[in-house]
Amino acid sequence: MTEQGRTLVLGATGAVGSALVGRLVAAGRDVRIAVRRPEMARAVMGDVEVVQGDLTGIDSLARAMKGCTTVFHAAGLPEQWLQDDRLFETVNVQGTRNAVAAAIRANVSSFVYTSTIDVFARTPGVAFDESRLDPLPQGTAYERSKQAADLVVAEAIADGLPARFLHPAALYGRSAATTVSMNTMITRLAGNRLPLLPPGGIPLVRTEDVASGHLAAEGAPIGSRYILSDRYVPFADLVTIIQTLIPGVRRPPALPRRLARPLAITGQALARATRRPPLLPTGQLHFMTSHIVPDSTRARTELGWRPRPLEQSLADLLDAP
Secondary structure: OOOOOEEEEEOOOOHHHHHHHHHHHHOOOOEEEEEOOHHHHHHHHOOOEEEEOOOOOHHHHHHHHOOEEEEEEOOOOOOOOOOOOHHHHHHHHHHHHHHHHHHHHHOOOEEEEEOOHHHEOOOOOOEEOOOOEOOOOOOOHHHHHHHHHHHHHHHHHHHOOOEEEEEEOEEEOOOOOOOOHHHHHHHHHHOOOOOOEOOOEEEEEEHHHHHHHHHHHOOOOOOOEEEEOOEEEEHHHHHHHHHHHOOOOOOOOEOOHHHHHHHHHHHHHHHHHHOOOOOOOHHHHHHHHOOOEEOOHHHHHHOOOOOOOHHHHHHHHOOOO
């Protein structure tokens, strides 16, 4: 186990980071967060030390890590679409490179990195685990940036970085500091405000359970990797679950797969003109229709990780009786 001194959380205003801060504070840990806008973070993050820090500024990260024994790096850009794809490289890759360099300089005892299931090799409809990273570039700028950032962390282990890797599936759940993208779809379904049901399905995991997984992995063997996923859920089944929780929820018409991609491509073209995010980016559609089935057996076995059942978590999220 690592010595539990001061703990730094990068990305504390994100979905994973904010849940992680809550768990750390509840456990009585001495928590520091590094954010670009400290004044805004203080209003929502509770009883933690807030300092200024930016992934693109290695000096600010070095100051933030001073005196810390543990670093949770949960910062980055999780979007599947941005107006300028170069931001993925700047934040996710170079930002991670800066965080790694600062952590090595600070001689931290544990560096826990929030990666993604997107870095693993997989076959549609077939369960996959942590055993094989995909050697080929993924299809979106976001995924490629996470592949590159994961490699930065892995290569730094040889330079003394005590890194552990967490690989969450698609997130849903309560967050004090940010909007969780799957929550929007879930609440629209529950409120009969989703015009069309996308094709495919998605592997889901609750933000609070991801935070628990991070804490459990803090003292795991250096270099270890853990997928955090509750289960794969077809969107048709998601509607059925929500209907059992909230009477009167209607099943939206299904968006035919043959029409989904042209619609997504058109939406992205309009988004570049309007500078507003598309409703369904092509990368997100690809994720939804690829039947991605991550296997979290290792986390459950080695870490004792137990995600809360989806039905209970959705009831809590939707304030259903």
